[in-house]
Amino acid sequence: MTEASKKHDGIREGEIQGMMPDQFDASVYFIGRIHTPFQTRAECPRRGDPEQGPVCTIELDARFVDALRGVDAYEHIAVLYWMDQARRDLLVQNPKHDGGLAGTFALRSPVRPNPIALSIVRLIRIGGATLTVRGLDCVDGTPLIDIKPEFTGGRKPCHA
Amino acid sequence: MTEASKKHDGIREGEIQGMMPDQFDASVYFIGRIHTPFQTRAECPRRGDPEQGPVCTIELDARFVDALRGVDAYEHIAVLYWMDQARRDLLVQNPKHDGGLAGTFALRSPVRPNPIALSIVRLIRIGGATLTVRGLDCVDGTPLIDIKPEFTGGRKPCHA
Numbered sequence: 016m017t018e019a020s021k022k023h024d025g026i027r028e029g030e031i032q033g034m035m036p037d038q039f040d041a042s043v044y045f046i047g048r049i050h051t052p053f054q055t056r057a058e059c060p061r062r063g064d065p066e067q068g069p070v071c072t073i074e075l076d077a078r079f080v081d082a083l084r085g086v087d088a089y090e091h092i093a094v095l096y097w098m099d100q101a102r103r104d105l106l107v108q109n110p111k112h113d114g115g116l117a118g119t120f121a122l123r124s125p126v127r128p129n130p131i132a133l134s135i136v137r138l139i140r141i142g143g144a145t146l147t148v149r150g151l152d153c154v155d156g157t158p159l160i161d162i163k164p165e166f167t168g169g170r171k172p173c174h175a
Numbered sequence: 176m177t178e179a180s181k182k183h184d185g186i187r188e189g190e191i192q193g194m195m196p197d198q199f200d201a202s203v204y205f206i207g208r209i210h211t212p213f214q215t216r217a218e219c220p221r222r223g224d225p226e227q228g229p230v231c232t233i234e235l236d237a238r239f240v241d242a243l244r245g246v247d248a249y250e251h252i253a254v255l256y257w258m259d260q261a262r263r264d265l266l267v268q269n270p271k272h273d274g275g276l277a278g279t280f281a282l283r284s285p286v287r288p289n290p291i292a293l294s295i296v297r298l299i300r301i302g303g304a305t306l307t308v309r310g311l312d313c314v315d316g317t318p319l320i321d322i323k324p325e326f327t328g329g330r331k332p333c334h335a
Contacts, residue, residue, distance in 0.1 A: 031241050035204065040318065041257055042199035043289045079288065081191050081266040084278030092280075095291060097201055106241040118244030120252075120322040128239065129203045129320045131255060133293065158200065160289045162280040 029116045031107035035128065045158035047075040047144070049096055051151050056100065058154075062123070065091065065137040065150030073146040073159055080144045083162075087141050091165035094151065096132050097158040098125035135165055189276045191267035195288065205318035207235040207304070209256055211311050216260065218314075222283070225251065225297040225310030233306040233319055240304045243322075247301050251325035254311065256292050257318040258285035292317075295325055 026032060051071045053059045060068070073094065075083065086092065105126045107116050119127050136150035146162070186192060211231045213219045220228070233254065235243065246252065265286045267276050279287045296310035306322070 033238055033241065036236075036238075039202035040205040041259065042202045043291075044196050045200040046288050076196075078193055078196075079266060079280075081193070082279035082287075083281070084267055084276070085281035086278060088281065093293065095289075095293075099201065106239060107244055116244070118246060119242035120239075121243070121245035121248065121324050123323060127242075127321060128206050129255075131203075131291065131321055133253060133255075133323065161287060161291055163283060163293065164281050 025102070026105070027109040029107065030105055030109050032104050033106040035104050043097065043160050045097065045160065046079055047073060047159035049073050049094070049151060049153055049155075049157045049159055051153060051155050051157075053152075053154055056125075056154055060152050063134050063136065063150040063152035065135060068149045068151070070139065071148055071151040073148060073162070075144040075146065075159065077144050083141055083144075083146075086146075086162065086164065087138070089138055089164045091135050092138050092146075092148070093163040093165050094134050094136055094148070094159070095161035095163070096134075096153055097160050098130040098132050098153070099158060100154065101125035101127075101130045103128050103130060131160065185262070186265070187269040189267065190265055190269050192264050193266040195264050203257065203320050205257065205320065206239055207233055207319035209233050209254070209311060209313055209315075209317045209319055211313060211315045211317075213312075213314050216285075216314055220312050223294050223296065223310040223312035225295060228309045228311070230299065231308055231311040233308060233322070235304040235306065235319065237304050243301055243304075243306075246306075246322065246324065247298070249298060249324045251295050252298050252306075252308070253323040253325050254294050254296055254308070254319070255321035255323070256294075256313055257320050258290040258292050258313065259318060260314065261285035261287075261290045263288050263290060291320065
């Protein structure tokens, strides 16, 4: 890995690029697409707002619609999606372009070895294979990879 | 897809098996391994407990250690891991073997199209590439795929 002392290959001051493994270990299916009002990464908020954010839709691939049974019981759901526009090889990043450096695992940046994003969103309704939600922060068309009921890690949901 | 009216191919009463897509869309790196006291899936708790659960360790691949910079500022972190022992094709499941059916996306079951698990854990310490935590619920040796600071979806952390 090389400390980038000057900008090259899109790397900013102080950022560190890692050597990725030679091969992948497992594979994912894109199980749907997320639709938001954000057409470019520059338009995306730093973090979605499940209460005040714009209404977005999740279009699940029709083959998976039976897997939604019971999801409507949840006020909040966890949405996992694949940030397919991001590079994967930065270990230390300069997210605000201001010299403040942080490790990739201390950031929600799309730049990470596995570009999986997680948002907790408010579920407004489900109709067929379409979920209407608030709280997403990604570019329109982003691939969906999972939906989970929101009770993570044994911790009680904040909204309880 | 076929409604399973009797047990076959490991499918229980009422479970529904889906047709998976013909090909995968993206790939993941295993970036480390999780060590827990649970040697089999039967020993795993239904959900980890970040306060009272056993101490577990996350052994990050040494090539990613620089990406931990700043993670120690967080009391809780989100850990994503790959449940590599699970089948992926059930849409409706009978998780308690009692006839109570639920869609895969209403469950934390390891059986899902992309077998990615999420736990919020308490971070006890970081030493080199080893994170010591409480709150994991997976089998010893489970592959790690991501670590994120715990502030999901615009919601304030519960511990704040």
